[in-house]
Amino acid sequence: MKRLLVLLLISFLTVSCNSEIDLKDSEAGDRQEIIPVSFDDFKSNPEDYYGKYVELVGMCVRVDKRGGSTMYMIGKDPSFEIKVLAGEDVVRFTRYFEGRVMEVCGYIREEVKGIRTYAGPNYYIESNRYKRIPKEDIVEEQ
Numbered sequence: 001m002k003r004l005l006v007l008l009l010i011s012f013l014t015v016s017c018n019s020e021i022d023l024k025d026s027e028a029g030d031r032q033e034i035i036p037v038s039f040d041d042f043k044s045n046p047e048d049y050y051g052k053y054v055e056l057v058g059m060c061v062r063v064d065k066r067g068g069s070t071m072y073m074i075g076k077d078p079s080f081e082i083k084v085l086a087g088e089d090v091v092r093f094t095r096y097f098e099g100r101v102m103e104v105c106g107y108i109r110e111e112v113k114g115i116r117t118y119a120g121p122n123y124y125i126e127s128n129r130y131k132r133i134p135k136e137d138i139v140e141e142q
Contacts (some may be wrong), residue, residue: 034105039075041069046123050107056082056104056125057133060097068092071127073102083124085109090127097132103111 037054058073058138061081071084071093086092106127 008133012106030072038078039077039080040060040084043077043080046108050110050123053105053107054125057101058082059099060093060102062098063093063095065095068094071097071104084130085124087126087128089129093130101133103131103133 003138008034019094033042033053035052035054037056042054042056044050044115056073058075060071061078062072063073064070069086069092070079071086073084074081084093085108087106104125104127105127106129109124112126
């Protein structure tokens with residue numbers, strides 16, 4: 001009886017571990033299709049990118065002072081900001097990013113609190129990855 005119980009426990013743990021691995025593999029598969037998006041494209045049609053994994057390059061104008069969970073980015077038009085929240089793979093943003101060009105990858109989400117963001121009707125980016133772009137790698141569009 002004890003052997004049967006131990007065997008059932010081991011098989012249960014094996015099945016549950018495999019399920020978790022499969023879930024992570026499917027999420028990684030979703031992230032492989034990165035859609036590069038410009039500020040102008042996002043400003044004109046943010047609903048087209050809702051739920052998609054996008055890459056956005058822009059300048060960080062400010063970082064939330066209380067923990068660094070939120071960063072705001074701008075493109076060529078300084079009046080249009082996009083809110084970027086730290087996702088599960090990003091611990092926090094630092095104030096060092098302010099004034100620097102950043103590349104952010106993440107999912108376009110919709111704000112559920114009823115607060116309107118700068119990116120239009122309640123849209124923001126949940127960032128899973130980011131990096132600073134060095135000045136020498138910045139290419140000006142003509």
